[in-house]
Amino acid sequence: MQIARIETFLIPPRWLFVRVETDTGVVGWGEPVVEGRTETVRTAVEQLSELLIGQDPLRIQDHWQVMTKGSFYRGGPILSSAVSGLDQALWDIAGKVAGLPVHQLLGGPVRDRIRVYGWVGGDEPNEVADAISERLEQGLTAVKMNASGRMERISNLRELDGVVSRVAAAREVLGDTGDVGVDFHGRIGLADARRLMPALEPLRPMFVEEPVVPENSHLIGRIADMTSIPIATGERLFSRQEFLPVFQSGIAIAQPDLSHAGGISEVHRIASLAEIYDVQLAPHCPLGPIALASCLQIGFAVPNFFIQEHSIGIHYNGDGEVLDYVVDRSDFDFSSGYIERLTKPGLGIEVDETAVRDADARGHAWRGPIWRHTDGSFAEW
Incomplete structure (x- = not known):
């Protein structure tokens, strides 16, 4: 062959x-x-x-x-x-x-189902609350939200209070049984982390993600040491060598992306390395069905797997949905808050090739937005 x-x-x-x-x-x-x-x-x-x-x-x-x-x-x-x-x-x-x-080829399953979470925005508190309510109705027990929009390099009081009020609105809807991850997207730095982490601790987020940009991963240990909130990072790290320093710094959750960090082969090795440092795996996946299936195969095979992100129903999929490109949508059923173990050969899904070829005929030229601070300088998106 x-x-x-x-x-x-x-x-x-x-x-x-x-x-x-x-x-x-x-x-x-x-x-x-x-x-x-x-x-x-x-x-x-x-x-x-x-x-x-x-x-x-x-x-x-x-x-x-x-x-x-x-x-x-x-x-x-x-x-x-x-x-x-x-x-x-x-x-x-x-x-x-x-x-x-694939998980059988990696040594067999260590669990029968994987808990999943979905994204809910992060702009106005009322919008966050409504979006979380919708996700809870779908069956999810965990969500992730942006902590903020654009943040100044040293944030003002309104921006800081806005972060806390958004997370507080999420906690009010979730009660004491649901979980919320708070994604900073590298929009704050060490100084604002010092001010925000104590204010967020009473709200008990599931994790705080990317408080600093990956280029400044050498600082993330100082943030991990200052708070009881689990610190997560990794969607913009691409190898074991890049993950090792953040494991040593004391993060709690690693978020390698199966479409960025060397695929199934390397993420399986990253998971093994993470286990040595008592770090849980929660792969980043705001992507399509093949990436999600790959993440799930890893999740069924590694012991230190925490939770899986998915983009089914995410806001930006107005002209293309994860489920549009699979033959059997029930493979990704999450109405229980979990996705059951995939048992079909390979990645466990059947790709709808006709839908893929039709979509490719339309194509896309998506680009990330460019943000700027009030003084006109570049701002992190």
Whole structure:
């Protein structure tokens, strides 16, 4: 069996899918994407395909080594994301050839279902409350929200109070049985973290995510030491080597992205490394169905798995929904607050290829917004 063809598809609202076909007709799917840089990643996938065409798809670890280390210049989000999607597709093929879901190839399941959470915004307190109520009606018991909009470098009183009031509104709706993760998106820094963490502690968030930008991960240990709130980070870290310092700094939750951090192969290794530091895994996934299925396969196989993000029904999917691209929507049923163990071969889902090709004909050119402070300088989005 050899890899015969590799295709990529630009899928609204902001995704990229890859299809890897063998000469025996077995097809694997992956999701190699950097949001806002899909065309660039598409080119990277095309270049990496030169290393895979004609090769045995089941030599997954060897392919991972060659794709990540076969060039003198390595790493970074573009290359790592291209590798991630191709790695997912190779694992999908391996599972289909074996007639087993990927988590069985990783050693078998350690749990029967995975708790999931959805995103609910983070603007006005009333809007947050309404969005959380909708999610609770869907069956979720946990949500994640933005802590704020644009924040000044040293925030004023109104901005700081706004963060606390939003989280307080969330806690009021969730009561003492639901959980809320609070995502700062790197919009605050160490100084504002010192002021905000004590105010947020009585509201007991499930975690605080990315209080500093990943470039300043050397500071995150100081934040972890100052608060009882679990600190989470990792959606913009791409390897074990990048995760190691934040594990050593004392974070509680690692959030590698299966479409950015080297795919199933590397995230499985990241999870093992995290376990040494008593860090739980909660993969980042505001993406499509293939990325979500890949995350779930990891979740069923690793012991230190905490919770899974999903983007079903997320606000930005106005022209493309996760469930639009799978044949059986019940695979991702979360009405109990959990997704049950996927048992179909490979990634555990069947991709609707007709829907994918139709969506690719429409394509997209999504770009992240550019924010600015009141003085006109660049602000973190």
